[in-house]
Amino acid sequence: MTRATEDDLIARYFAPLAAEGGLGLRDDAARLSPVPGHDLVLTVDAIVEGVHFLPGDPPGSIARKALGVNVSDLAAKGAEPVGFLLTLALPEHWTEAWLATFAAGLGEAARDFGCPLLGGDTVRANGALTLSITALGQVPAGRMVPRTTARDGDVLCVTGTIGDATLGLMLRSGPDWAGSLSAEHSTFLADRYVNPQPRIALARSVREHARAAMDVSDGLAGDLAKMMRAGGVSAIVEARSVPLAPAASAALRLDPSLIDRILTGGDDYEILCAVPADRVAQFRAEAQEAGIPFTAIGRVVAGSDGPIFRVDGTEKRYETGSFSHF
Amino acid sequence: MTRATEDDLIARYFAPLAAEGGLGLRDDAARLSPVPGHDLVLTVDAIVEGVHFLPGDPPGSIARKALGVNVSDLAAKGAEPVGFLLTLALPEHWTEAWLATFAAGLGEAARDFGCPLLGGDTVRANGALTLSITALGQVPAGRMVPRTTARDGDVLCVTGTIGDATLGLMLRSGPDWAGSLSAEHSTFLADRYVNPQPRIALARSVREHARAAMDVSDGLAGDLAKMMRAGGVSAIVEARSVPLAPAASAALRLDPSLIDRILTGGDDYEILCAVPADRVAQFRAEAQEAGIPFTAIGRVVAGSDGPIFRVDGTEKRYETGSFSHF
Numbered sequence: 021m022t023r024a025t026e027d028d029l030i031a032r033y034f035a036p037l038a039a040e041g042g043l044g045l046r047d048d049a050a051r052l053s054p055v056p057g058h059d060l061v062l063t064v065d066a067i068v069e070g071v072h073f074l075p076g077d078p079p080g081s082i083a084r085k086a087l088g089v090n091v092s093d094l095a096a097k098g099a100e101p102v103g104f105l106l107t108l109a110l111p112e113h114w115t116e117a118w119l120a121t122f123a124a125g126l127g128e129a130a131r132d133f134g135c136p137l138l139g140g141d142t143v144r145a146n147g148a149l150t151l152s153i154t155a156l157g158q159v160p161a162g163r164m165v166p167r168t169t170a171r172d173g174d175v176l177c178v179t180g181t182i183g184d185a186t187l188g189l190m191l192r193s194g195p196d197w198a199g200s201l202s203a204e205h206s207t208f209l210a211d212r213y214v215n216p217q218p219r220i221a222l223a224r225s226v227r228e229h230a231r232a233a234m235d236v237s238d239g240l241a242g243d244l245a246k247m248m249r250a251g252g253v254s255a256i257v258e259a260r261s262v263p264l265a266p267a268a269s270a271a272l273r274l275d276p277s278l279i280d281r282i283l284t285g286g287d288d289y290e291i292l293c294a295v296p297a298d299r300v301a302q303f304r305a306e307a308q309e310a311g312i313p314f315t316a317i318g319r320v321v322a323g324s325d326g327p328i329f330r331v332d333g334t335e336k337r338y339e340t341g342s343f344s345h346f
Numbered sequence: 347m348t349r350a351t352e353d354d355l356i357a358r359y360f361a362p363l364a365a366e367g368g369l370g371l372r373d374d375a376a377r378l379s380p381v382p383g384h385d386l387v388l389t390v391d392a393i394v395e396g397v398h399f400l401p402g403d404p405p406g407s408i409a410r411k412a413l414g415v416n417v418s419d420l421a422a423k424g425a426e427p428v429g430f431l432l433t434l435a436l437p438e439h440w441t442e443a444w445l446a447t448f449a450a451g452l453g454e455a456a457r458d459f460g461c462p463l464l465g466g467d468t469v470r471a472n473g474a475l476t477l478s479i480t481a482l483g484q485v486p487a488g489r490m491v492p493r494t495t496a497r498d499g500d501v502l503c504v505t506g507t508i509g510d511a512t513l514g515l516m517l518r519s520g521p522d523w524a525g526s527l528s529a530e531h532s533t534f535l536a537d538r539y540v541n542p543q544p545r546i547a548l549a550r551s552v553r554e555h556a557r558a559a560m561d562v563s564d565g566l567a568g569d570l571a572k573m574m575r576a577g578g579v580s581a582i583v584e585a586r587s588v589p590l591a592p593a594a595s596a597a598l599r600l601d602p603s604l605i606d607r608i609l610t611g612g613d614d615y616e617i618l619c620a621v622p623a624d625r626v627a628q629f630r631a632e633a634q635e636a637g638i639p640f641t642a643i644g645r646v647v648a649g650s651d652g653p654i655f656r657v658d659g660t661e662k663r664y665e666t667g668s669f670s671h672f
Contacts, residue, residue, distance in 0.1 A: 027572070041388075046576055047493045048560050049389040049423045049483075054380035062367075062465055063375040064431040064480065070472040097375045105390040107433065107478035138388055146396040147473005152433035154390065154480040157375075167373045234374050246353070250372055 080125025098227025099157030186285020406451025424553025512611020
């Protein structure tokens with residue numbers, strides 16, 4: 021059977037996903053007319069089979085995660101999504117059925133996130149499936165929320181719940197506590213690993229109320245350390261304030277040592293921000309209206325040591341700066 | 347030996363390359379303030395070890411090629427470079443020495459092309475080294491030159507010379523004619539394969555004079571067919587008018603059958619454009635001033651069949667739509 025050419029594949033599966041500026045993907049480049057008075061926010065994140073997801077994962081989930089992690093970055097900078105470009109490096113054994121399901125999932129995610137396809141490149145991988153997405157967002161000029169500007173006295177807040185995704189990943193290797201967890205809780209945690217929920221609905225609140233923000237992708241402890249170091253400050257976090265989903269709480273009751281994993285594991289894709297004390301109530305109200313949990317977990321303090329986590333009466337500093345991909 | 351973390355590597359090798367909007371790569375995203383009255387032009391191209399370059403290729407060349415092929419796309423759309431984002435998927439066996447040389451080459455290319463680093467992501471490859479670059483350019487609003495708008499009667503023109511890169515690639519497998527080629531010619535062809543020269547200096551001329559344009563990356567015949575098909579037209583090309591470098595002419599004298607490879611081989615990274623007849627002289631004058639060869643090779647004609655190449659008195663239609671990566 022003759023395989024389709026790259027152009028055929030693009031026309032069949034990706035052109036239907038294209039934004040107006042994507043020109044039906046029939047050109048070598050996309051065109052974007054920026055909204056006057058706005059800055060663009062640009063982010064790029066790649067995910068690799070066997071590193072960031074597993075070979076058997078459903079193609080639609082892979083697509084959704086690849087786009088979701090990028091849109092999450094935009095939301096944490098206070099930016100609304102504009103569109104994205106995709107690089108898809110397909111391994112030798114790819115099939116058109118796989119690609120069709122992937123494209124369908126990508127299209128669904130693009131609609132859900134309000135972030136249409138602008139362009140892309142499809143190449144043959146020399147190894148495992150690799151995806152890279154460059155996402156573009158916009159903010160009113162000068163309003164991108166930096167990672168670097170947290171200030172002594174700010175309240176540290178997170179959206180959603182922490183640790184679900186890393187527990188979901190753990191479940192795949194069948195830890196002792198997995199057997200005692202309800203099916204409902206297991207499903208929830210597993211889904212949180214494959215299906216990040218970028219907090220786009222809070223982008224505006226982030227830029228109106230947060231002084232500094234980032235998305236939690238490499239673990240709360242590591243990312244907080246990164247944000248504090250970038251601002252020349254430190255932090256104190258109350259572990260009991262860190263918001264846990266019922267499923268994560270249940271797992272933690274089964275194995276209290278999981279608290280370290282919850283605080284350091286990756287793939288939360290929640291927003292961590294430093295909020296001036298007098299803006300917290302308004303931010304919380306807006307999050308509530310959007311139906312997204314919003315929780316104060318500690319505060320920014322002066323200092324250059326790593327953040328302190330108060331866990332069950334003891335103070336912990338987590339070793340690692342952040343999860344490293346190397 | 348402990349390996350550096352991703353953050354260390356970024357700070358050491360990539361932060362020095364960052365544009366102002368890249369914020370020293372210390373944030374999760376880059377910021378870009380578009381120039382009022384301009385559109386952005388976006389393109390993405392990936393290259394893979396063992397597919398688009400060879401494992402032993404010098405890291406600086408790989409970097410330059412990865413950026414060059416993207417900047418070439420911008421130039422062909424009439425856009426001036428603004429900046430780029432890099433995804434680098436590093437294989438298990440990477441070394442810091444390799445990375446240092448790669449980053450140095452990337453920085454040099456970024457300066458040469460006037461296209462600074464805005465952001466990136468470094469991940470572990472599960473297989474061969476893979477690079478993806480998203481490049482951004484700008485044009486005055488509404489002035490991006492499409493691929494799709496060639497019109498019956500337009501003159502087909504190309505920049506530079508055609509076929510050098512594909513002959514340079516052939517040289518690596520030691521064809522019969524290679525032995526009779528001078529060292530100087532061999533070096534020239536080999537360099538043209540690894541070292542694309544994006545025609546940025548002509549971006550303005552392209553948008554002022556060309557009706558349709560694209561860069562020739564997958565072979566002149568295939569890319570021309572693509573451009574004509576997109577415009578609902580056809581073309582007649584005089585093979586003897588296709589500009590050849592002295593090295594390619596020498597190779598062609600040694601083996602006249604190379605003409606097919608010259609016309610269909612990839613990696614030229616020259617600009618192919620359809621120019622209204624009354625704009626050709628001015629375009630040529632501007633190219634001459636920029637020191638870039640500019641040659642009329644044929645014309646756009648009505649019709650929906652593939653372009654005809656007149657080669658040595660016979661008319662050829664090349665089979666393949668375009669080089670396919672699959």
